[in-house]
Amino acid sequence: MKKLIHIICVTIIVSTVLDACKKPKPEPEEEQTGNGKNITITLPADQTILILDLGDSLKAMQGVVIKNDKGKQITEGIVIEGLDEVGRKGLTYIVKESDGKVVQKSRQAIVKADKLCGSYKATVISRPTWDPVSYDVLKNDTNIVAVTIANIWMGGVSYDFAVFTPDESTPYALKFIDGFKTTQGSMYGKARFDYGKTGDIFAFKTGFLEGYRKDNDLLVIIDTVLLEKQ
Numbered sequence: 180m181k182k183l184i185h186i187i188c189v190t191i192i193v194s195t196v197l198d199a200c201k202k203p204k205p206e207p208e209e210e211q212t213g214n215g216k217n218i219t220i221t222l223p224a225d226q227t228i229l230i231l232d233l234g235d236s237l238k239a240m241q242g243v244v245i246k247n248d249k250g251k252q253i254t255e256g257i258v259i260e261g262l263d264e265v266g267r268k269g270l271t272y273i274v275k276e277s278d279g280k281v282v283q284k285s286r287q288a289i290v291k292a293d294k295l296c297g298s299y300k301a302t303v304i305s306r307p308t309w310d311p312v313s314y315d316v317l318k319n320d321t322n323i324v325a326v327t328i329a330n331i332w333m334g335g336v337s338y339d340f341a342v343f344t345p346d347e348s349t350p351y352a353l354k355f356i357d358g359f360k361t362t363q364g365s366m367y368g369k370a371r372f373d374y375g376k377t378g379d380i381f382a383f384k385t386g387f388l389e390g391y392r393k394d395n396d397l398l399v400i401i402d403t404v405l406l407e408k409q
Contacts, residue, residue: 214256215247218276220284229270229288230323233295233381234262239270239288247276263376265292265353266324266345292326292345292353293318294381295374298409301386305402314406316383326353333368333388333402346371366390366399372406382408 223242231238236259245253253274261268271285299314319325324345331341333355343353355370369389374381386404391397 214253214274214276215249215251216276216278217248218245218253218274218282219247220245220272220274220282222272222284222286228267229286230291231262231288232291232293233265234376234379236262243272245272245274261288262290263381264345264351265290265295265374266347289324291323295326295353295383297382299383300407300409302405302407303402304405313409328372331370331388333366333370333390335366335390335399336364336368338368341370343370343372349373351375365393367393380408382406 221244225242229239239259239262240257245257247253256274258273260271260273262270267287267289269285270288271283273281273283275281296316296318299316300311301314302311303309314331315329317327317329319327319342322342322344326343328341328343329339331338338357342356344356346352346354349371352371352373355368357367357369367390369391370386372383372386374383383406386406388402388404389398390400392399
């Protein structure tokens with residue numbers, strides 16, 4: 180009987196010691212959902228203004244690091260505003276945290292117009308008797324945010340190499356620089372071409388061509404052009 184009691188006591192002592200030696204279970208980590216919390220956006224230390232093409236998100240993300248408080252790098256759900264518009268722009272990187280808080284940071288950039296270049300079928304819908312004409316939109320090497328349209332007609336004046344630059348007052352538009360206003364005929368022209376994106380393709384969509392008399396700036400004619408990239 181004494182022997183049985185001794186065995187029971189030893190068993191209890193051993194069990195107590197083993198239980199004391201067991202490591203406490205760690206508290207379960209909070210499950211990370213979505214992008215997580217406390218997101219930081221780190222832009223490249225190089226302060227050089229970024230130069231990139233329309234819609235070039237890969238170049239826009241070079242050197243940009245976006246992480247949450249767990250050190251996880253965020254690669255999805257990043258919105259970059261300013262990529263789809265030509266000119267000197269501020270690109271803004273926007274990410275939502277899991278609780279809906281919006282984190283953003285901006286940098287300066289120059290978005291080139293090269294992707295608008297190409298051959299276009301131009302239909303002057305304000306002149307139904309006219310046949311469609313061809314516009315060749317070329318890169319302008321003297322200005323990285325400009326393009327040139329060869330052989331354009333406005334208000335009785337033909338412009339060879341009409342240069343268009345971003346219209347700061349109108350989103351998604353390029354405006355005509357009239358280099359012949361003081362030297363050619365009794366008319367001069369103004370124009371604006373609107374552009375947009377279909378899928379991954381950037382192209383001019385519509386144009387508004389205006390002809391003015393030089394002597395009194397009187398608007399004489401306005402044409403509306405539909406453009407289709409060939």
